[in-house]
Amino acid sequence: MRLDRNLCHLRIWAAIAVIALLPCAASAGPITPERIAASLPKLEALAEAAVTDGAVPGLAIAVVHGDEVIFLKGFGHREAGKPESVDADTVFQIASLSKPVSATIVAALVSDGAVSWNSKIADLDPAFRLAEPYPTSELTIRDLFSHRSGLPGTAGDDLEDIGYDRAEILRRLRFVPPSSSFRAGYSYSNFGLTEGAVAASMPTGKSWEDVAEEKLYRPLGMASTSSRHADFVKHVNRAALHVRVDGAWAAKIRRDPDAQAPAGGVSSTARDLAQWVRLLLGDGVYAGKALIAADALDQTHVPLMTRGKNPVSGGESFYGLGWNVEFGRHGLSWGHAGAFSVGARTLVTIFPKEKLGIVILANAFPTGVPEGLSDSFADLVFDGAVERDWVKAWGTIYSGMFGPVVEAAKATFAVPPSPSRPARPASAYAGRYANDFIGEADVSSAGDSLVLKVGPAGARSYSLTHFDGDLFLTYPDAEMPDRPTGVSFAVGPDGKASAITIGFLDDNHLGTLRRVATRLAETGHPRRPACSRRVAKQSRTVGSPC
Template structure:
């Protein structure tokens, strides 16, 4: 029954997509003159966004008809410092890495190394999902379209506490599925990462080496890498920024190596413009076929429904590492990227019009990339900007964490009037563990407790008593004022038999039994 429902779901989605595609294909392609008129206005909007403090810095590339027609940086690499952003400033591009990695896999498909339907069980026999049937049938296509059934946050929690890629991918087998196999869309960084790593395995090389060999070097993307060590070597690199007391501040660094295919690429506007040229050329670059068109075309076929664009209302689908949208100006391929610790990026391509734009920003939260893109699209296709798109998108991104933080703060605003005292510290102190989180150690620290988790206790969190056996901690760098509960179950012997770590419990795997005593 589930398989039949899944096929029906995909058939309906494909029918809707094809109908929208046909309608979108009817308009005349844009002319070079339309682009020429729009570009100075895009530049003015970008300058205004930086001048108004919407972001510290930006870099933008526009490609039309295989020509880079706009390439420029705005603002500063780091707020409060004089170094400016230019076309060669290296940004961490976050989830814009996904379509880049899909292009790398398309090159492997083109070369006959794998197919999009290659089974993960054949490529990487050690990988497991929670259930045997999906494990045996799972393909690269499933993982790049986020339809494996893995919950979206699976593995992100382990990355946050310091585990490496191999450990995280191994432990995905302990995560219960969020949906039936191929029946639901759930955006998964580590699911896609496994798809990319598995695709690279037949080459005998690491994912990072394959990305260099198949995409970055052939396109002359000399400043692009899937290694964080390469990013931090660049003097001309953008810092990550978050708001502190209403001002942008470069407070946090982010090493995304564990999920490099999904979020660990660093690049420049200049380099990404060359990648867009390859895409607009259907795999042909500088007159040479680098990737077979049919291998690349697969990435842009709508597979899973995503609903509507939250601001423009366009119908949105997911392909293989790409969003496919049927919006106000026809068919587009795109992807956004964000690190909640300070990065925002976007690529959008209008394939019929041979037009693409890349926008890189060094701050979060901000809707500037989408706002500039929607404004530019209006200018190109309509000759005028329909509304303040930056303001509309800012509201979307500003709302991502605000309600969560306020709810948590309200819940723990003050202990109950009849708050119960904590047990003695030695009731909680000890060693806890489960298969997914691994080890956790609770120890006395002054008047409170200290929780250590991750490999060799890599992350430490102070625990402050709240009520009874419930303690609070503040684990998130991006939301430092959000309290999260850490609770213990204390048995008749006066010792805690288990601890539940709230910030590691998204997938109900945050309860760790006491071990060893």
């Protein structure tokens, strides 16, 4: 369960309500350039303290006021335990901060007349399908960038986990039942937004990655920014991803997000992203040149979908097109967070009325440092003093984010039932299973255990340990290696398993695969019994009748 799957846009409002925020402080007077300048040394001290205290190994910050970058600095280290320092040109993986960047790129295409926000996906990418015909025919770029297509939030993330590429993931979204009626519900979808971006680029005849470079990165001189992971790893001055291991930060895991590049695959620097913020604060004008029409950009900040109550102001929190739109303690703000639970945290916050923006990039998870520093800076600018220790408050929230999930999973599988039921012979479970969404799974014996292989050509392999009866356990999450997940078999009258339900691929009730007699076709499009799609849709239960 990666955070880029579920929480990149800070979908944690319900959780952070427990912070018990204080009433709005009275303004300390008009915001002036002098007030903003006076806040910068205090912001710097807070950032240095966060690194010194071990809240994050390294971070970089850019502050923009009007058309001027007024603060740009790195803190800490690119990798824990190594001497190389973070600076303004250190390249970070920015996770879901990619979404507003991609919205800006699409706005450039809209400005050029290549597409409109209301262009239909059926016209741009006729091969793309949702599960139902009417939404498929009416779906627009606007729908996908505002997360109102009906696609469940995790749709496609599971396929990315097991090795499928972007094209195959987008093709298989047609098998995912909707989580809400079309345009009636908000569900934050990485691959929904990815399809919106890819479709928007199609009239150009170029890849999304090339369009991003042509329409945004190159015109703004963002020479260290890319939507390709291969470009990120070429940089010597790049930040490693960090997670906590035995209480200390460790660079353990790498993350290649190319499949969802528009939603989470951008890599950039504080210096480069400051240029992007200049463009936004200039309403599409950069260095005196009009690059994007203001009305095309303005549409990205129109609140379209409600995300629930903002715990700071008590008002509604909204989503526009790749942007959070907030009405909080300090008035209107646009923002977006990014997170890889394998080790990245990022944030942009813009106060459009004040023409003020801040970007914070950090190389670790869990940490609330970006939000803590952003809130502290806003307090300094608007009120003249920091209201509370925001870094600590946000750090507490993020530190506890996965603990309950892991502990609940451990408790569920802590002790087998008594008396426990033995497993059947390995031959009862071994074989091939398939459905349209997951594709093929192969189960084979390996000594005293079973091995499950899934993904294209069995790209991912998981050891299965017996728990009880026909239920086995595996540990699929690199970021939560001690969290068990169930893998269960339904065994027929002949003593052989007729189906397998893979718990970590069952978020959308599509983790049940039926036994197949022959290997799949080379295309990777599995053939399965006519009833099995209905079984996968209607229930998690392996033994659902056909």
